[in-house]
Amino acid sequence: MNASRSVRAIAQAIAVGIVFAVGAGAGPAAAATNDALTCARASGETAIAACTRSIATGQAKGRSLAVLHVKRGIEHGRLGRHDRAVADYDAALGADARFALAHIARGRAHAAQGDNDRAIADFGKSIEIEPKLASAYAGRAAARRAMGAAAEAMADYDRAIRLDPRSVAALMGRAAMHRARGDHQRAVADYTQGLKHNPRYAMGFNARGNAYRDKGDNRRALVDYNKAISLDPRLAFAYSNRGVAYLKLGEIDRALADFDAALRLQPKDAHPLHGRGLARLRKGNRAGAEADFAAAKRLRLDIAQAYAVYGVATPTMVAAPAAAAVPAAIATPATAAAPAQPQKFQPASAPAAAAAAAVCAHAETHWKSAEEIKTMAVYQDHLARFPDCAFSVLAKARIEAMRK
Numbered sequence: 241m242n243a244s245r246s247v248r249a250i251a252q253a254i255a256v257g258i259v260f261a262v263g264a265g266a267g268p269a270a271a272a273t274n275d276a277l278t279c280a281r282a283s284g285e286t287a288i289a290a291c292t293r294s295i296a297t298g299q300a301k302g303r304s305l306a307v308l309h310v311k312r313g314i315e316h317g318r319l320g321r322h323d324r325a326v327a328d329y330d331a332a333l334g335a336d337a338r339f340a341l342a343h344i345a346r347g348r349a350h351a352a353q354g355d356n357d358r359a360i361a362d363f364g365k366s367i368e369i370e371p372k373l374a375s376a377y378a379g380r381a382a383a384r385r386a387m388g389a390a391a392e393a394m395a396d397y398d399r400a401i402r403l404d405p406r407s408v409a410a411l412m413g414r415a416a417m418h419r420a421r422g423d424h425q426r427a428v429a430d431y432t433q434g435l436k437h438n439p440r441y442a443m444g445f446n447a448r449g450n451a452y453r454d455k456g457d458n459r460r461a462l463v464d465y466n467k468a469i470s471l472d473p474r475l476a477f478a479y480s481n482r483g484v485a486y487l488k489l490g491e492i493d494r495a496l497a498d499f500d501a502a503l504r505l506q507p508k509d510a511h512p513l514h515g516r517g518l519a520r521l522r523k524g525n526r527a528g529a530e531a532d533f534a535a536a537k538r539l540r541l542d543i544a545q546a547y548a549v550y551g552v553a554t555p556t557m558v559a560a561p562a563a564a565a566v567p568a569a570i571a572t573p574a575t576a577a578a579p580a581q582p583q584k585f586q587p588a589s590a591p592a593a594a595a596a597a598a599v600c601a602h603a604e605t606h607w608k609s610a611e612e613i614k615t616m617a618v619y620q621d622h623l624a625r626f627p628d629c630a631f632s633v634l635a636k637a638r639i640e641a642m643r644k
Contacts, residue, residue, distance in 0.1 A: 276300075279311050287315045306332040306339045317349055325349045340370040344379055351383050359383040374404035382413055393417065408438045412447065419451050427451040442472035450481060453550065458485040476505035480512040484550050487518060495519045510540035514547060518554065540637055 275297075278290035291312035294300065300308055313328030329346035332339060347362030363380035366373060381396035394417055400410035415430030431448035435441060449464030465482035468475055483498035496519045502512035517532030533554070536543045544554040619638045 276308065279308055284315060284319070288312055291315070301335070303336045303339060306336040306342055309335065310339070310342050310345050313345055313349070317345075317352065322349045322352050326353075338369050340366040340373055340376070343369070344373070344376050347376075347379050347383070351379070351386070356383040356387050360387075372403055374400040374407045374410065377403065378407055378410040378413065381410065385413065385417060390417065405433075406437045408434045408441065408444075411437075412441075412444055415451070416447065419447075419454065422454075424451050424455040428455070440471055442468045442475050442478070445471065446475060446478045446481060449478075449485075453481070453485055453488075456551075458488050461485045474505055476502045476509065477511070479505070480509065480515060483512060483515045483519070484547075484552065487515060487522075487552055488550070492519050492522050496523070508539060510536040510543045511546070513539070514543045514554070518547070518552065521555065540634065542634060 275290045275294040279287055279294050281287075282290060291308050295305065295308050295312070309328040309332035313325040313332070316322075316328060317325040326346060326349045329342050329349060332342040333346070336342070343362045343366035347359040347366065350356070350362060351359040360380055360383045363376045363383065366376040367380070370376070377396045377400035381393045381400065384396060385393035394414065397410050397414035397417065400407050401414065404410070411430045411434035415427045415434065418424070418430060419427035428448060428451045431444060431451060435444050435448065438444065445464045445468040449461040449468065452458070452461040452464060462482060462485050465478050465485065468478040469482070472478070479498045479502040483495045483502065486492070486495035486498060496516060499512040499516035499519060502509065503516065506512070513532050513536035517529040517536060520526075520532060521529035533544075540546070547554055619635045
């Protein structure tokens with residue numbers, strides 16, 4: 241999803257509100273006006289300082305005060321200070337409880353913190369106040385999707401797009417959901433529509449490239465990966481994804497170059513490490529391949545299965561890791577150390593097993609969505625919802641990698 245574009249749109253609306261709220265004056269009034277305009281038009285620390293000075297004058301009241309707090313909150317959020325952002329949005333809603341854009345902005349901040357329940361509540365309040373704000377439906381859809389509520393998320397994306405057919409956030413989010421369901425044709429259609437409205441969205445081109453690759457159209461995927469990289473040469477996973485496409489097309493030297501490029505940008509990413517191992521193996525470099533496979537598996541235990549989803553098989557040429565390196569939750573008789581004393585098998589009760597299976601039946605769909613969103617919050621949400629299911633180890637690995 242192009243969340244940053246939606247945030248910019250909110251910031252622009254807030255800036256317009258500030259500009260209309262301030263008036264001309266002289267002396268202290270003129271200084272206050274200048275600060276309000278700087279708050280509206282600048283960004284980063286400059287905007288934050290100006291917003292703070294403007295708020296401190298005590299001249300702004302009601303909606304005028306609320307828009308100053310929201311603009312400052314947006315700038316804090318852009319700098320990763322989500323707690324400060326939430327505090328500003330709280331202050332904004334204290335000044336004007338029916339300011340729909342403040343609810344949307346606070347909803348986004350809660351989502352960034354992984355608090356999707358509060359995010360959904362804020363987006364819902366915004367919809368209650370102004371039922372035709374597409375950005376509120378798109379934001380609620382993203383939070384619902386992160387929680388695994390696929391049907392509700394899809395309904396919100398549909399509503400957002402009906403209200404605003406140019407909503408890039410909604411189009412990209414719905415496309416990702418179509419892709420997770422295996423409906424690659426609809427995914428490509430939504431990605432294409434979103435990219436028409438934001439033709440410089442590098443991550444959007446990468447995402448559409450993945451959808452084309454999933455369809456088996458690797459040549460068309462390459463076009464999109466090339467575009468993504470031209471727009472953002474530091475987009476590591478675009479190089480990695482392009483490397484997979486080259487692997488599938490048998491263009492091994494180009495695949496190697498792309499995996500190396502991805503690793504220069506993200507040295508501890510299992511995806512290009514494993515891909516480079518496959519490319520090295522095809523070039524006859526067995527030792528290099530074994531080293532890459534082992535390093536990739538230390539970072540992500542199921543990396544070979546992930547490549548199998550792409551249609552790229554991994555030879556069973558690498559020795560299994562020592563039993564101690566395999567978490568007990570996924571150890572099997574082939575990899576786990578033998579117990580010191582014989583253990584009596586205690587089967588789970590049928591109702592308990594059925595309940596666990598019912599919960600885990602939803603884990604894969606939620607995980608595919610998490611892998612599209614790729615935020616700490618969504619991985620934490622997945623782990624909280626599905627702690628005993630197949631993808632929990634991966635969620636823990638993603639969280640640990642992000643913390644580092």
